[in-house]
Amino acid sequence: MNEIIDRLQELSESVPVPLELPTFEQLVEVEEQILIPLPNDLKEYLLYGSNVIHGALEPVTVTDPYSHTFLPEVTCYAWSIGLPREMIAICQQGDSYYCMDQEGQVHLWQDGDYQDEPWESLWQWIEDVWLQS
Numbered sequence: 001m002n003e004i005i006d007r008l009q010e011l012s013e014s015v016p017v018p019l020e021l022p023t024f025e026q027l028v029e030v031e032e033q034i035l036i037p038l039p040n041d042l043k044e045y046l047l048y049g050s051n052v053i054h055g056a057l058e059p060v061t062v063t064d065p066y067s068h069t070f071l072p073e074v075t076c077y078a079w080s081i082g083l084p085r086e087m088i089a090i091c092q093q094g095d096s097y098y099c100m101d102q103e104g105q106v107h108l109w110q111d112g113d114y115q116d117e118p119w120e121s122l123w124q125w126i127e128d129v130w131l132q133s
Contacts, residue, residue, distance in 0.1 A: 005049045008126070012054055030071055039100055041100075041121055045059075058092075087101055095110070097110075105118040107119075
């Protein structure tokens with residue numbers, strides 16, 4: 001996990017207004033907003049890697065409620081179009097969503113159904129999908 005976060009930080013693009021990392025209290029607020037706990041891997045990523053801008057994908061963030069990547073908004077919208085309520089959206093790509101279950105697996109949800117086999121962890125998804133985008 002630490003190696004992947006270090007790699008993400010190295011690859012992060014410089015932008016005029018960089019993203020901020022959240023506090024633990026902000027994660028608690030997000031959990032209260034969506035009424036389900038965040039899986040541990042997602043918490044770790046949000047606390048230590050969610051300020052990274054890299055490639056074509058934009059994973060969720062939790063520090064700016066007005067951002068198009070704000071986790072509660074992205075997840076609630078995905079739920080409104082049929083994503084099962086126990087899933088948490090981690091990244092929107094067009095009409096598709098990468099989402100995470102409570103066991104920590106990442107799934108691609110597209111056209112109202114899950115596609116292919118899930119990634120075993122958020123870290124595997126970051127390596128296989130996000131870093132390759």
